[in-house]
Amino acid sequence: MLEYVAIALLIALALVVALAAIGLGYLFGPRKQSAVKAQPYESGINPFGEGTRRMPVRFYLIAVLFILFDIEVVFFLPWAIAFRQLGLFGLIEMVLFIVILLVGYIYAWKKGALEWE
């Protein structure tokens, strides 16, 4: 478990910094409440409509493509770590893996799946 101490420290540090930023502002900043300030932040535009809206199906296509490439990445991680031991054979394996997915990428591209209609 010792190798995770560094990660734990990092998390703790991140928490401290974040809490300090908020806490200091809370302590020293002036407080003036108004209706406008309580609005959700919409990059300076007055919010309209409901927060949750129905999404068009195109988002769904993008999300599925994202998952597929995400799963690919999961395989890259162990491969990169054992790259030296795996040698040339491992390289060929991964090239084949990527080539097969490249076929899918070219297909998706040509079909316009990456365009926003």
Place this chain on the structure above:
Amino acid sequence: MTPNLILFLILALVAVATALGMLFSKNAVYSALFLVLNFVTVAVFYLLLGAPFIAMAQITVYAGAIMVLFLFVIMLLGAERLPDTHVLPWQKPLATVLTVILALESTYLLWTKARPSGAVLPPGAEVNTVDNLRAMAMTLFNDYLLPFEVTSVLLLVAMVGVIVLVRREKGQKS
């Protein structure tokens, strides 16, 4: 009580609580967020069991990608608010009874017959080393080479499938 055990107990409480939160939220988006928390807790369990790679995969794939998809589907259907009426009134009591039966059954089996007896490696024995990930990679890319390569074909087919189903051919009527 070892530190690991204390950690486990705390996390177990969080895991069960988030799972219940997911089940009982009226708003489907809240349910999804509870599920994210649950996934992350489970990822920490994997870490405790000495399987950092599974933990990271759990976070990237499940808490990341799959949840994005869930949220899209929820919003696509506009299903984030459940109606208050219960469509199936007998569902709750039946589910409760079945759950109790299942729990009793599995407890009985675990205590009497189905205890692993030697054939199964205890977790953390040989896997819990710094080289864990490397060892896993060596197995994955040697012994399990065929499943690995077929997986890429599977991903390709899924990609073609989703594009065929969602994209319209040029000139096709809507």
Place this chain on the structure above:
Amino acid sequence: MNLTSQDYQVLAPYILLTAWACVLLLVDLFIPKERKSVTALLAALGLAVTLGVTLSQVGIEQVGFFNMAALDGFSTFVNALLLVSGILGIALAHGYVKRMGIERGEYYTLLLFSVSGMMLMAQATDLIIVFIALELLSIPLYVLAAFARPQLSSEEAGMKYFLLGAFATGFVVYGTALVFGATGTTSLAGIVAAAASPSTSTLLLTIGAALVLVGFGFKVAAVPFHMWTPDVYQGAPTAVTAFMASGAKIAGFAALLRVFATAFPALAVDMTAVLWALAALTMIVGNVIAISQTDIKRMLAYSSIAHAGYILMAFVPYGNPAVRDVSIAAGLFYLVAYAFTNFGAWGVVIALEKKEEKGLAIADYAGLGRKHPLLAAAMTVFMLSLVGLPPTLGLVGKVYLFRAVIAGGFTGLAIIGVLTSLISAYYYLRVVVTMYMKEGEPETVRETWLSLTTALTAIVTVVFSLLPQSLFEWASTAVLKLF
């Protein structure tokens, strides 16, 4: 760490077909819309070349890829049957998709991927590969079932098939996990070895095997896991249904045969009763519900369920070494008989189907005997074969099957088989009666490939039944290599 040429030889058909499909996917991008026949032709060519490779492998026995896949008589037999099914599937689809306005190049590519998954399944000797192959064959089928979107029935078929298929896969994976928990391995050979050791929990192993059985029960449409079949078979484009009914069944039964016969012989005591009940229930429910159908696609769907029951009969004596080989060979033979008859029957349905799901009622077949005597004759052959009447392959298949089951001591099951066949005669022959005895003006489509397929399958169904011995011998040798 390297692979030898032996490894590549084991999976040569699979690798060839997958590579072909990948290239075809890209080539298809550059084939103009009105020339998609080229894609169909290229896809069929790929299947034919792979079939050539497969046939050149007859007699070779090897394992490869770290004991994850095997090449043996069994896999060669099943692969050949699957590839022929793929070719028939393309021949039926080619004109159909054009006529229905759903022609897209991906149809053929997805079909190739599905066949490659089915072949991998027949060769799998590790539960991990069984799982991945199951997905590889299923995902293209889900998409193909919904291919006629935005037609509602097709979308519904795709959705239902996908949800229940995913559910079924879940059962297979859960079962695999339990088997792994009990034995510490997913390799079929390893499972046998571990099952022999007294320290292995038989309970976990049995539950695992049962869950795997449930998953495959979904795939091959055995009762009580058949609920999706009528809706999916009816809603999917007819050409897809034809391919799905044969291909998915062949692959599912092939995997079930290999997994149970090689990995779970020790569980035969528990499993025989379960398989017996499944087979009996499937035959009865499939045939009885088929009686009341008025839509030909739905009727054939229930017929497909019923035939899953007949093929399941071949599994029942799998724990008895004396009759095991004969009965599994009979099962393989029956799969061949079913595949040809099935493609033929669906071919006739396609010939009569019109746009917007018209021409699919059994009543629409009235007058076919007078107006199109050849087509009606072919349909008569297929109906006779599905009942199991002479002179057809269906009869020979049933004779072999019932004989093997009786030799295994399951006379009761054979009697149920005969009785349900008698019941089935009612609804199959009703189609024949409608064609010849009733007046009507059916319109049919004439397409070269469709007519060829129907004629070919009709001829095979009749001719092979006159000389079934050689085919059965091939099936028997195929099985012998399994053990």
